[in-house]
Amino acid sequence: MAAIALKRVSKVYPTGQTAVRDLTLEIVNGELLVLLGPSGSGKSTVLRLIAGLETPTSGQVLIDGRDVTLVPPPRRDLAMVFQSYALYPHKSVRENLAFGLRVRGVDAARVDARVRETATALDIEALLERRPAQLSGGQRQRVALGRAIVREPKAFLFDEPLSNLDPTLRAGTRTELALLHRRLATTMVYVTHDQEEAMTLGTRVAVMRAGAIEQVAPALEVFRRPANTFVARFIGSPAMNLWACTCARVGDGRHLVSPAFSIDLTGIDVAVPDGAGVYVGVRPHDIDIVPNGEGNGAGGVEIVEPLGPVTVVHLRVGGLGDDFVRVVVPADSRIEVGDRVTFRVRPDRLHVFDARTGQRVIDQHGR
Amino acid sequence: MAAIALKRVSKVYPTGQTAVRDLTLEIVNGELLVLLGPSGSGKSTVLRLIAGLETPTSGQVLIDGRDVTLVPPPRRDLAMVFQSYALYPHKSVRENLAFGLRVRGVDAARVDARVRETATALDIEALLERRPAQLSGGQRQRVALGRAIVREPKAFLFDEPLSNLDPTLRAGTRTELALLHRRLATTMVYVTHDQEEAMTLGTRVAVMRAGAIEQVAPALEVFRRPANTFVARFIGSPAMNLWACTCARVGDGRHLVSPAFSIDLTGIDVAVPDGAGVYVGVRPHDIDIVPNGEGNGAGGVEIVEPLGPVTVVHLRVGGLGDDFVRVVVPADSRIEVGDRVTFRVRPDRLHVFDARTGQRVIDQHGR
């Protein structure tokens, strides 16, 4: 159990590359915080700074309020699950699990009991005498997890622990991790580049880009109210549609106007001055295909991607250049490549971002 | 343009490991066939057998009706995009693209024109003088694609071409591949372990397990009418619920009865004899949370996974052991961990499989 805090931490490598810049983050005792970002966004570096495997160039790392910036990893009492698992190849599974306890001078009987207990919980008792090389990918993942759990550390650090698993195994393991977090109620920091993993696992999600945090919020909040265009594009699958628009007065009402379509803002509280340039975002789930004449715009169907329960349709709309309008339709809609369809944006589901800063500007949209 | 056929092909490695067993597959001219399966299912071996990089232990490989089983790869005129891209690290992007043409003795002016043309189509003109090491992952992927396209081969072979990309890039590249296939209308064989990729890209999907094909069908068909429990479990996310049941006569009607619940089959045409053991499959999208008393069963909420537009709820149901009942609910349902809820299976969306063979037994379910 531990609260972890990073205070204005920066990490610049000797090569001059800045991995983390002036980052402040508080991780609450018992939460599972996900660090989410594309490769090179510095999320793994943040994890390694918390672990003590990297020393910040400036700033502080605190665990339970204590400054541990210069405390070496062995004395931080955190456990880490590596992306490559990093099992000791020359030790049996039992020895892999026991090592962390032995190092701490726990007596042999207690070590044995803890190892047995952990192995039972993870269903790897039958593997205890094997070497890592004799295990399948999923089994190695479990052993790596076991090696972390067995020690009952203050907090767990996960570095993309599922990325080397088959998709089928991944879903199951994700569920187990969620249960594990519930059972142990220990602080966990979890690095991933998979937005679905982040959404489903995280108590809160911190979205990173270029060494800085773009938004920290509960998973659904990040999905529903992305703080800027980067987060908007990164979270959600299929990705949010984003269009450059201007806010204009047309007749009585105000409209968001783009070369491709126009959205009537009547009855919607938008705090954007007339003539301002904005990015308008709409999730593919929040666009409907409607009969001719009822929509905001129209386009030709270029790609139809069946996902099973729903289908994603990519529309080529004049004026948007190479950008498609992505629309999610029910799987039974009979839309085919080459069709011309009319679409309607649900006006209460708009995300509006400042065109210059990329920051969110309006805050309706309740769901 | 080519039709490719495998006739009773087997591949046994000298170690005795059987990678492909007695596999027959016809790939129609111009289609994009996806080979989908978990790691070790032999899908890459099939691709390499088509490419000529492996020689079958028995059986025939035919291209356009011609037996090419013993024809070496350079004379098959197929292009392959490798998972690792396998760009020539000592050659510039231009030379990487030109190599396949130069080898064929195409004259320099024509080579140059084709390279330029391809680079323009893939938007990599600016990279032509760089070395692969100077490119980002996404750029390398494009160059690998370009090297395949530039030659205008008879067919393209893709070996998990997106697996080394970030999720964000992956979606965009997937779309481009779909457009590419439409534009070129060339036969493509595409290996992946990602069921979403398979569903969205494939004209048809061949699901493989342990060196054999379990089902070949159009993507939606595989999703809607999986041929057996393996395919049922592998396709669709979240995975299908599968329960062992017996078909029993209760009062007037027939019911599918499991320790956890009972489903009334009245009005549904199920060709299962009374008392037979079956596996009943229901997709999480085809279960609804209903008010008390209206459902087939009930359970406690263990995990709530918000995906954004929808939320996946895992229910612990007595009698199912460690297996959860997965239910997809709208994102705005206020279900929390610890709640007790009643669920109802849509009886017209059942998949029924023989308990012994695992093969599908009933064929209603229209959607």
Added chain:
Amino acid sequence: MRARGWALVTALLVVAILFPLYWAVIASFTPDSRLFASPSLVPRALVLDHYRALFGGRDFWTPVRNSLVVAGATTVLSVGLGGICAYALARLRFRGKAPVLAFVLAVSMFPQMSIVSPLYLLLRELRLLNTYPGLVLPYLTFAMPLTIWLLVGFFRQLPPELEEAGLMDGAGRLRTLWEIVLPLSWPGLATSAILTFLYSWNEFLFALSFTLGPERYTVPVAITLFRGQYQVPWGQILAAAVVATVPVAAIVLVAERRIVAGLTSGAVKG
């Protein structure tokens, strides 16, 4: 067909390479009288005459002991010191690492011949001529750079996450080195050790130059000095050569499997 052809070529090559050794072993058991008679692949009679003369007539144990001491000390020091140095070089990040490594390797490549003389002067100055350290130190000069170079490459292949896992498990630097790094480095250490041992076991030039009497001669020097003014005792020379070869070759062959397996199969992947 193709594979068979290559296997045949490989087999022939191995036989060709091994042939001189085979001949030497056979000849060492052949009486002097028949040594220069028509050579035959299968010997007619084997005698131990030469071996008896070697350990009975001459004191061949002394050079063997000298060689063992010198080669053993060189090996231990070279692998020990060089290993620590290589570990530091492999893990530290500092500018100019590549040139330092290049330099180090270049040093181990300098012709030994060219520094016999200055080393002689230096050792005389230090009063180390005709002592064990007087051989071990020059050997280290040549063996250690190669050891460092080999081991830097080897340590670099070790995934750093394994050590990081050790640190996260609560083990200090030293314990991690001892329990994680060393066991995994065994193939690299063994290879370096064997190469160093063989180099010092067979080295001739320094041994000839820096030893002054039979009490410090190493095996190669002793063998060379078997030659008399007018007569060369071929049989004894061959027997001595076999004595100097066989134990070392045996060790290499036994250790080989693990070394090759370790160095080439990327066995470190967890």
Added chain:
Amino acid sequence: MRARGWALVTALLVVAILFPLYWAVIASFTPDSRLFASPSLVPRALVLDHYRALFGGRDFWTPVRNSLVVAGATTVLSVGLGGICAYALARLRFRGKAPVLAFVLAVSMFPQMSIVSPLYLLLRELRLLNTYPGLVLPYLTFAMPLTIWLLVGFFRQLPPELEEAGLMDGAGRLRTLWEIVLPLSWPGLATSAILTFLYSWNEFLFALSFTLGPERYTVPVAITLFRGQYQVPWGQILAAAVVATVPVAAIVLVAERRIVAGLTSGAVKG
């Protein structure tokens, strides 16, 4: 602090290792009269006397030419034949590959000393004593196994997909070897070549045993025979050593960067 400490240790070590060489170079420019006077780090006067004597008084060009011919031929043959063999071994799948490799390496480790005599007999039989092939063939026996072993490891690191990509692009085996494999193998080939060249350039024992007159002496033999009955011309010996060292060392230093970069950085990843 820690990093600095290690850097210092490394620097000291490098200096220590290089010191004898430095001394040799300086001494070769020092007049005989002052050679054994108080040694000083910075020389007071440099003279070319010894070098003049070397090329004027003695015919030192002949041994240099002999060494170049022998080492060059050995290198070309060893890397050429060994490279083909290693490529076959790296790419072929056959049972017993590991033992074959182990055997091959073990061979290159056999003490040279131990087969001087049988080789002498063999070469005499073949009338190859005091000829260039009479040195090149024995050198190959020792250099080729090491080359094969080094290159098998190197070729194995080359991702097979690169060759497969070549095949898919329509290039035949030979074209793929020439356009894809060879350019990528240059660091490995260069390393093997340099190691082989240096081995044959500096080899002393075989050169002494299998050459019979000054017209075939190699550099190390020639240097050794400078020693007269009563007087050792230290200055000339050192000058000769420098002549034998400097060109080779220069090549190594220049080539080093690319070799180290190629061998250690996994530059092959596409």
